[in-house]
Amino acid sequence: xxxxxxxxxxxxxLFILLICGAVQAQSNSKVEVRLPQKxxxxxxxxxxLDVLRYTEHDHTTYWPAATLxxxxxxxxxxxxQFLADLAELRAYYLAREQQSKANAIHxxxxxxxQWQLAERIELVIDxxxxxxxxxxxxxxxxxxxxxQLSSRPRFVFPVGLYxxxxxxxxxxxxxxxxxxxxxxxxxxxxxxxxxxxxxxxxMHTVGVAYWNREAFEPKPGxxxxxxxxxxxxxxxxxxxxxxxxxxxxxxxxxx
Amino acid sequence: xxxMFFFRCLASLYLLFWLAACSGTPGILYSDIKTAFNVPKxxxxxxxxxxxxxYDILYLRINDQARISMVLAFLEHGQHKWVSADSALLIVEQxxxxxxxxxxxxxxYTTNTAQDPLRLGPDQxxxxxxxxxxxDWRSGxxxxxxxxxxxxxxxxxxxxxxxxxxxxxxxxxxFDKQNTSFTNTFWFDAASGLxxxxxxxxxxxxxxxxxxxxxxxxRYITTEETL
Numbered sequence: 001x002x003x004x005x006x007x008x009x010x011x012x013x014l015f016i017l018l019i020c021g022a023v024q025a026q027s028n029s030k031v032e033v034r035l036p037q038k039x040x041x042x043x044x045x046x047x048x049l050d051v052l053r054y055t056e057h058d059h060t061t062y063w064p065a066a067t068l069x070x071x072x073x074x075x076x077x078x079x080x081q082f083l084a085d086l087a088e089l090r091a092y093y094l095a096r097e098q099q100s101k102a103n104a105i106h107x108x109x110x111x112x113x114q115w116q117l118a119e120r121i122e123l124v125i126d127x128x129x130x131x132x133x134x135x136x137x138x139x140x141x142x143x144x145x146x147x148q149l150s151s152r153p154r155f156v157f158p159v160g161l162y163x164x165x166x167x168x169x170x171x172x173x174x175x176x177x178x179x180x181x182x183x184x185x186x187x188x189x190x191x192x193x194x195x196x197x198x199x200x201x202x203m204h205t206v207g208v209a210y211w212n213r214e215a216f217e218p219k220p221g222x223x224x225x226x227x228x229x230x231x232x233x234x235x236x237x238x239x240x241x242x243x244x245x246x247x248x249x250x251x252x253x254x255x
Numbered sequence: 256x257x258x259m260f261f262f263r264c265l266a267s268l269y270l271l272f273w274l275a276a277c278s279g280t281p282g283i284l285y286s287d288i289k290t291a292f293n294v295p296k297x298x299x300x301x302x303x304x305x306x307x308x309x310y311d312i313l314y315l316r317i318n319d320q321a322r323i324s325m326v327l328a329f330l331e332h333g334q335h336k337w338v339s340a341d342s343a344l345l346i347v348e349q350x351x352x353x354x355x356x357x358x359x360x361x362x363x364y365t366t367n368t369a370q371d372p373l374r375l376g377p378d379q380x381x382x383x384x385x386x387x388x389x390x391d392w393r394s395g396x397x398x399x400x401x402x403x404x405x406x407x408x409x410x411x412x413x414x415x416x417x418x419x420x421x422x423x424x425x426x427x428x429x430f431d432k433q434n435t436s437f438t439n440t441f442w443f444d445a446a447s448g449l450x451x452x453x454x455x456x457x458x459x460x461x462x463x464x465x466x467x468x469x470x471x472x473x474r475y476i477t478t479e480e481t482l
Contacts, residue, residue, distance in 0.1 A: 059332040059348065064363050064391065129356060132328070132342045152364060152391075172389060172397040172431075217395040 033145045042140075048123070049130040049137045055149050057127060062152040065199035065221040066125035069118035069252055071144040079117050082243050083109060089237050104161060104186035111165055112244075116252040118146055120201050125149075146252065153199065153221030153255050159248055160226040161189035167255070170220040176206045177213065179224055188232045195225040197249055221255070223248055295321035300469070302415045306477060311470035313337050315345065317358075318463050327470075345464075349373040350441065350450040352457065352464055359462050364391040372404060373450070377422050377443040380404040390458070398458070402428040402439075412442050412451060414472055420445040421452075428456070435459040447475045 031042040033051050040054055048068075086109040093102035125147075129136035155167035156179060163184055171178050176194060185191065192209035199221035206216040218224060225248050228241040298314065298321075305312050311327035315337075325337035325345060334353070337345040346354035351373050353365040365388050372383030385403040392398065407423040426439040437459055442452040452467045 057332075059334050059353075059368065062364060126356075128329070128336060128344050128346070132338060132344060132356075152366060170397060172399050173395055174397065217397075219391065219396045 030142050031140050031145070032143075033140075033147055035147055035149075045139050045141065047130075047137050047139050048125065049127070051140070051145075051147065052125070052127045052130060055127075055147065057149060060151045062150060062220070063126040063128075064219065065148070065150065065153055067148040067199065067201070067253075068121040068123055068125055069146045069148070069250070070121055071146075072117075072119040072250075075117050075119055075247075075250055078243065079112075079115070079247060082240070082247060083113055085237065085240055085243075086112070089233070089240065092234065092237070100187040104188050107163075107186060108161060108244075111159065112247065115247065116254070117247060117250050118252055120250050121145075122201060124200070148252065148254075150255065155255055156218050156220070157223045157253060158184075158226070159223050159251070160195075160244060161186040161228065162224075162226050170218070173217060175215040175217055176208060176224065177215070179218070180208060185226055188228050189226045190229040190232075193227070195227060195245060195248075197223040197225060199253075201249060203245070203249065221253060223251070223253065297322035298324045300324065300415070302417065302473060302476075305415060305469045305473045308470070311335075313345075314465075314467035314469065315339070316465040322465075345466075347466070350453055350466070350468070352455050352466070355457075360457065361393040362390060362457050363393060363396075365389075373441070376448055377424065378448075380424050380441075381406050392458070399431045400428060401431065402426050404441075409445065410442070414451055414467060415469060417476070419451060419472070430459050444472065444475075447472070449475060 033040040090102050090105040156170050157167050158165050168179050194206050194208050196204045196218050198219050207214045313325045314322050315325050316322045325339045328338040329336040335347045344356035348368050355362045367388040372380050381404050387401045390398045404424045404426050410421050411418050412421045421442040422445050424441045429436045437456050440454045444451050449471050454465045456463050
């Protein structure tokens with residue numbers, strides 16, 4: 001009887017230990033940060049500086065383009081849905097024998113399919129700011145992150161309804177106009193405005209027509225997005241313009 | 256006479272009420288008045304204070320404002336990172352300001368700093384090839400800047416209450432996009448070759464930063480005196 005009681009006590013203690021362990025495991029964080037050369041694992045939520053300390057940075061590191069992304073299944077679903085919508089839109093134009101529009105959608109579909117998407121964290125990433133001001137050194141929530149850190153980017157990236165989407169060399173003090181060649185747009189493209197997504201994620205609408213032309217300077221690593229013209233799409237597809245912009249903001253730009 | 260006195264009292268009262276109208280609380284009113292009458296003075300350190308400081312110290316004057324001191328917070332990858340009391344940062348390579356944080360007209364990046372003739376020291380500055388770099392600003396990127404150096408007549412420069420013989424160099428700077436130019440000045444200690452002071456403009460018509468490097472000179476003089 002005493003032996004059974006002892007065994008019972010041991011089982012009870014084991015049970016308590018397992019529960020405590022589970023609670024402990026739940027209270028621990030799970031932060032993983034992927035860097036180009038290695039992956040960092042943190043058992044407690046790190047501050048930004050804890051991550052930056054492990055990065056390979058030097059005097060050539062271009063902090064204005066440093067970006068932190070977090071894996072997002074929601075974004076992947078939106079990506080897939082967007083591709084499906086584009087395929088449906090292409091079929092819509094093909095059924096009506098609007099070949100140039102169908103081709104434009106096909107090219108956009110091929111382009112967006114290549115995009116690597118992750119949630120861009122709105123954060124100024126700079127090791128010196130993180131060291132000197134607490135507001136630039138926030139704690140990271142649980143998640144799987146990817147940190148983009150590089151030397152000064154050499155290119156800007158045309159995206160959206162561009163005919164050619166090969167990266168363009170960043171021009172010295174160049175304005176948006178310097179990157180526009182004749183007939184650069186596809187059918188359905190907005191002819192009067194272009195969106196500049198700067199490397200820090202900020203977005204600017206820039207007039208490019210003769211009547212609203214603006215001298216706006218994209219930074220190295222910026223995306224130049226040609227959106228759909230307003231009302232160019234059938235009513236039930238008009239939301240695609242906004243989705244295109246939102247996905248481009250979360251595109252992981254790799255030079 | 257009485258009228259004038261009465262008028263002055265009224266004017267003072269008006270000024271007081273006007274100031275009060277700009278302030279939410281009496282405490283803020285007091286600090287407003289204090290600020291209005293408190294003209295900042297240049298920071299002035301002694302040789303001993305700099306020598307005893309655990310940190311390297313730099314004087315900085317922005318345009319014609321009062322001189323402040325900054326301390327060396329980090330020295331890494333050949334960059335001296337100076338921090339002010341309000342956490343503004345000045346990132347300097349070989350005496351050249353290459354990046355600023357929390358300064359007017361933020362300089363985000365300077366390319367090609369490895370070719371900066373300042374790295375060669377005063378003996379080779381004039382013969383060095385013109386230096387071309389790109390500068391990125393918060394408002395625009397890729398502004399090309401080209402410069403070369405000429406030497407001026409030597410001068411006497413007072414640093415930490417000591418007179419030093421210095422070699423003076425003028426950097427002739429051209430901004431190609433705006434087709435404008437300006438000059439920077441660098442003062443090198445004749446005996447040690449150390450850069451003691453510089454007056455640097457970051458872009459045409461922009462802020463002028465005057466840097467005086469104190470700690471290297473103090474270390475040099477202290478070593479000389481102990482030998």
